[in-house]
Amino acid sequence: xRLIFKAAAVCVVALGLSQTAYAAPQLLGVVATxxxxxxxxxxxxxxxxxxxxxxxxxxxTPERDQGYTAHNPDIFRVVAKTADGDIVRVALQDxxxxxxxxxxxxxxxxxxxxxxxxxxxxxxxEADKGGVLVPTPLLGDADxxxxxxxxxxxxxxxxxxxxIFKKHGQGYEAxxxxxxxxxxxxxxxxxxxxxxxNLWQNTFGxxxxxxxxxxxxxxxxVVGYCQVRTNQGRFFSVRRCxxxxxxxxxMDINADYWKVVQPGS
Numbered sequence: 001x002r003l004i005f006k007a008a009a010v011c012v013v014a015l016g017l018s019q020t021a022y023a024a025p026q027l028l029g030v031v032a033t034x035x036x037x038x039x040x041x042x043x044x045x046x047x048x049x050x051x052x053x054x055x056x057x058x059x060x061t062p063e064r065d066q067g068y069t070a071h072n073p074d075i076f077r078v079v080a081k082t083a084d085g086d087i088v089r090v091a092l093q094d095x096x097x098x099x100x101x102x103x104x105x106x107x108x109x110x111x112x113x114x115x116x117x118x119x120x121x122x123x124x125x126e127a128d129k130g131g132v133l134v135p136t137p138l139l140g141d142a143d144x145x146x147x148x149x150x151x152x153x154x155x156x157x158x159x160x161x162x163x164i165f166k167k168h169g170q171g172y173e174a175x176x177x178x179x180x181x182x183x184x185x186x187x188x189x190x191x192x193x194x195x196x197x198n199l200w201q202n203t204f205g206x207x208x209x210x211x212x213x214x215x216x217x218x219x220x221x222v223v224g225y226c227q228v229r230t231n232q233g234r235f236f237s238v239r240r241c242x243x244x245x246x247x248x249x250x251m252d253i254n255a256d257y258w259k260v261v262q263p264g265s
Contacts, residue, residue, distance in 0.1 A: 026135075027149065029052060031050065064102075066135060067098055072131060077127075078110065079123055083119050088120065097133055105246075132154055167256070171218070187239075
């Protein structure tokens, strides 16, 4: 337990200590999607939040808007509609990655010009498993990410993370489901009352009672909790509540990962 707490403290608290030395923050692992995340698009820019996790407890948590690049960008695909309404999938291009909520969420932003030029309308984003995000190098970085760190993360740490995800099965799947619901909600403002009350059905085309599977039920409980708490005025919006709950679910899984990859474990 002390090892887990120590790792969590480093990931969450060390940021303030590292800023003075301008050390690079941690590598982030990408949580794969099971269904496309809805893209929120406005003025030629689309956004979606992918879940991520802290791969390196010894490095600092990224600040919000910390830039990242995808080490293996081919894991990402844009789901788009043709002029005839057909669905196609194309490799992600023209994208920026920025830390959104520490190590638990990264915002993917893409320009749409290259898609509209092909007669395509972007509607969703997919991510395969195995993704690693690398912090964008900063001038004067006293401790930049080294190539060996990325290779080690890909070859040794990602397989460990995948085993932990499999161990947490239901909880990990619930994280993926809740994040899909989260991405249905605009990044700014609040949902109209009717949209808030029908959020689950608008996302999955069925009511929570009609959904099947333990992970779906667990995710539905999280969404229902946030709907109630928002109605009570405990949260400004369902989105803010879901972000908080989702981050907690990911931190629990991440703590297990840190315990396994601690030196000497």
